Amino acid sequence: MSRGTCAEINLSALKHNLDIARSNTQAKVMAVIKANAYGHGMVEVARALASCDGFAVATINEGMDLRESGVYQPILILEGFNCRDDLRMVYAYDLQCVIHSEHQIEILEKNKTADRSKNIKVWLKIDSGMHRLGFSLKEVQAMFQRLNDCNSVQQPVHVMTHLACADDKNSTYTTEQLSIFNDSLSTLAVDASANISIANSAGLLAWPEAHQNTHWVRPGIMLYGSSPIIDNNAEKYKLQAVMTLKSEVIAIHNFNKGDSIGYGQSYVCDQDTRVATIAIGYGDGYPRHAQTGTPVLINNKQYPLIGRVSMDMITVDVSKGKDINIGDEVVLWGEELSADVIAEHANTISYALFCGVTQRVPYTYSHAN
Secondary structure, three states: OOOOOEEEEEHHHHHHHHHHHHHOOOOEEEEEOHHHHHHOOHHHHHHHOOOOOEEEEOOHHHHHHHHHOOOOOOEEEOOOOOOHHHHHHHHHOOOEEEEOOHHHHHHHHHOOOOOHHHOEOEEEEEOOOOOOOOEOHHHHHHHHHHHHHOOOEOOOOEEEOOOOOOOOOOOOHHHHHHHHHHHHHHHOOOOOOOOEEOOOHHHHHHOHHHOOOOOEEOOOHHHHOOOOOOOOOHHHHOOOOOEEEEEEEEEEEEEOOOOEEOHHHOEEOOOOEEEEEEOOOOOOOOOOOOOOOOEEEEOOEEEEEEOOOOOOOEEEEOOOOOOOOOOOEEEEEEOOEOHHHHHHHOOOOHHHHHHHOOOOOOEEEEOOO
16 A cells, blocks of 8 residues: 655646736746755746746756756856866856856866856846955955956846845835845946846835846745745735645554653653554655644544654544544645745744655645645
8 A cells, every 4th residue: 555645746736826926027038946846846836837938946856857848948057167167068058157256256267268158147136235256345346347358158147136034024125135235236337238136035026126126036945835024924925735645544543641642752742642654754855853742634524633754654533523533634734725824833934844755745736726
């Protein structure tokens, strides 16, 4: 008998969330599908989002996989390239690159090519406050000029930044970042045909000033149905869950008050308790640190997780349930139980839940309404 654990991906919900992104901006949409489309299946997601203006991924290998699967839209490599071998793949696969370090510019300057048709499109990254990648306000003018003077670079040079705290509408840091970015732009002789990009999912939904005068937005997590904004759920933005992680009940037992459940006796029954064992664990990507009380859905009703999450199983208190049987469907997160809720109980974020689903979980794709 096959194990009932699976991840169902609703491509209609994915397209709906893209429509929500489009409805909030006049800019072009560059869907962020790095890390296997946040665990949803990069190639399948790209094909479902064929109407997107472009895609963004983290690595050159991800970009190569998309090209080999038939994706023709612009593909931006957010980490850019790190060596000359990388650069050859950028040329060969017609990829665009973020330029965030002088090391990359040096590689471009040393790349001698007589074929100007092979020049690559680049995005200069300004560090407006994320302090992870990019050029500071002091560096940016000189680096921008070097890119403009470089024979390996297709003109114009595009410009971007990334927001650190856009998920917090009460933070002033986004406003500060936008000011720094705009100050940087004012020092550069940016061509009128150059593209500008700032907004991620949170910037797109909560900070209109982050995209009202730009050419591209880069939504990520919102496409997969999770809210990018602190204290605002997905329903507020009419986002729909794309992934539903499911399993099934594989055992039911009655225990007495005082009995312990699972590893380490971490949970002790405070009354006579009916316990269902579910075929999912951290070996499947269910969060190891989900706390007692984390909800699961069995037959469309919520029941609390009890005891430790183990590699292959979790245990759930179903004392208040009626007619629960072995083989009944269990939803760990999805349309009726937000991954954001589960993430909060596990002291993590929905991004990590989605990316953490492991290879032993089979995926199915549908266009369910």
